[in-house]
Amino acid sequence: MNKKREFDVIIWGATGFTGRLVAEYYLKQYGLNGELKWAMAGRSQAKLEQVRSSLGDENIPLILADSHDKDSLESLVKRTSVICTTVGPYAKYGNELVAACVENSTDYCDLAGETQWIRRMIDQHHEAAQKSGSRIVHCCGFDSIPSDMGTYYLQREAKEKFGEYCQHVKMRLKSAKGGFSGGTFASMNNVMAEASKDPAVAKNLFNPYGLNPKGEQFGPDKADLKSVKYDADIGAWVMPFIMAAINTRVVRRSHALNGYLYGKDFRYDESMISGENLSGRLKGYTGLVVLGALMAGKPDSLYKKLLNKFMPSPGEGPSITEREAGFFNFTVIGKFKDGEIMTVKITGDRDPGYGSTSKMLGESAVCLALDKKATAKIAGVLTPSTAMGDALLNRLEANAGLSFSVK
Numbered sequence: 001m002n003k004k005r006e007f008d009v010i011i012w013g014a015t016g017f018t019g020r021l022v023a024e025y026y027l028k029q030y031g032l033n034g035e036l037k038w039a040m041a042g043r044s045q046a047k048l049e050q051v052r053s054s055l056g057d058e059n060i061p062l063i064l065a066d067s068h069d070k071d072s073l074e075s076l077v078k079r080t081s082v083i084c085t086t087v088g089p090y091a092k093y094g095n096e097l098v099a100a101c102v103e104n105s106t107d108y109c110d111l112a113g114e115t116q117w118i119r120r121m122i123d124q125h126h127e128a129a130q131k132s133g134s135r136i137v138h139c140c141g142f143d144s145i146p147s148d149m150g151t152y153y154l155q156r157e158a159k160e161k162f163g164e165y166c167q168h169v170k171m172r173l174k175s176a177k178g179g180f181s182g183g184t185f186a187s188m189n190n191v192m193a194e195a196s197k198d199p200a201v202a203k204n205l206f207n208p209y210g211l212n213p214k215g216e217q218f219g220p221d222k223a224d225l226k227s228v229k230y231d232a233d234i235g236a237w238v239m240p241f242i243m244a245a246i247n248t249r250v251v252r253r254s255h256a257l258n259g260y261l262y263g264k265d266f267r268y269d270e271s272m273i274s275g276e277n278l279s280g281r282l283k284g285y286t287g288l289v290v291l292g293a294l295m296a297g298k299p300d301s302l303y304k305k306l307l308n309k310f311m312p313s314p315g316e317g318p319s320i321t322e323r324e325a326g327f328f329n330f331t332v333i334g335k336f337k338d339g340e341i342m343t344v345k346i347t348g349d350r351d352p353g354y355g356s357t358s359k360m361l362g363e364s365a366v367c368l369a370l371d372k373k374a375t376a377k378i379a380g381v382l383t384p385s386t387a388m389g390d391a392l393l394n395r396l397e398a399n400a401g402l403s404f405s406v407k
Contacts, residue, residue: 007080008369013038013087015047017317025359067093077106089190091117111141113246140364141357147247152385165262166334177350178326228284238283244270269277326351344353349401359400
């Protein structure tokens with residue numbers, strides 16, 4: 001979509017914890033002078049040099065820019081085919097960067113899970129990005145690649161094997177191991193702070209179709225699960241999944257952008273499996289209490305300030321041993337109109353918030369940069385599945401430690 005540039009990918013925010021992991025992954029997976037030409041960027045030369053030194057290759061190109069300096073961002077995005085950014089909360093640091101990418105026909109991917117900000121980017125830039133040829137792809141980490149690409153995979157397999165799409169898809173997190181992301185927590189706090197000040201933001205956050213195109217923000221799905229209930233399709237109790245608030249909206253936007261391929265009556269929901277029998281039910285209620293504690297309190301309340309002291313800060317993360325010991329495992333249920341069911345399993349080989357997320361984001365950027373002929377011939381503010389489809393699935397399985405399989 002854009003002419004050949006100096007770099008294929010620039011990692012923006014390489015001095016942060018996740019940005020450094022993406023750079024580490026690129027160096028190991030692609031080297032410096034192979035098929036992928038990449039660089040690291042940030043606002044501090046000293047910190048960039050420290051990261052480069054820790055990676056052990058002094059030839060990694062470094063670029064300086066500032067999130068709120070338009071000229072520096074313009075210079076940055078003109079040098080690359082794709083900007084891969086880990087700098088959040090995106091509502092605070094992402095506005096000018098997205099605008100620069102759209103204006104200069106540069107592709108973009110991030111780890112945003114901030115529904116209210118993504119809504120603003122859609123409203124401000126979707127049409128302009130369509131005209132410039134820029135692909136703006138949010139949610140390229142644990143939220144929301146397993147959900148979006150998992151639904152895409154299940155429906156692709158359903159059509160190939162049975163000649164029709166599933167009418168209802170249910171994503172269930174079966175198990176996971178890994179620390180809570182400080183960046184995710186900071187973004188959640190920012191979302192809640194915006195919602196407490198602006199009723200329009202709050203209204204959009206609670207709309208299950210809040211990321212759908214204008215005039216199409218409605219459908220059969222209701223609010224995300226807020227209690228503990230028994231799911232007969234999997235024979236277990238389920239509880240709310242904190243990432244459902246963004247993941248479900250992304251899957252529904254994908255469906256809308258694809259022209260409602262699965263039908264206007266298509267439904268999608270997410271939750272966590274807490275277990276079977278009474279123990280599973282009790283575990284679900286315990287989880288509900290923990291989730292309530294995380295979400296309770298006004299953004300500037302004393303309770304929230306105390307809670308923040310016990311949560312990881314942005315830029316902090318688990319050790320390499322902890323990342324490599326982590327994993328995630330989803331069960332995806334697809335229900336056809338006649339009630340028949342097909343099941344898909346999705347796994348990741350690292351902790352969701354850091355080890356796996358950094359590889360998912362890294363491969364999303366590589367896919368945008370190198371697989372142009374194999375990806376969708378559309379532009380705008382897109383989702384992982386609508387922008388990259390099979391090409392991204394292939395990369396995730398070949399390189400990023402994810403697996404998708406029909407059970």
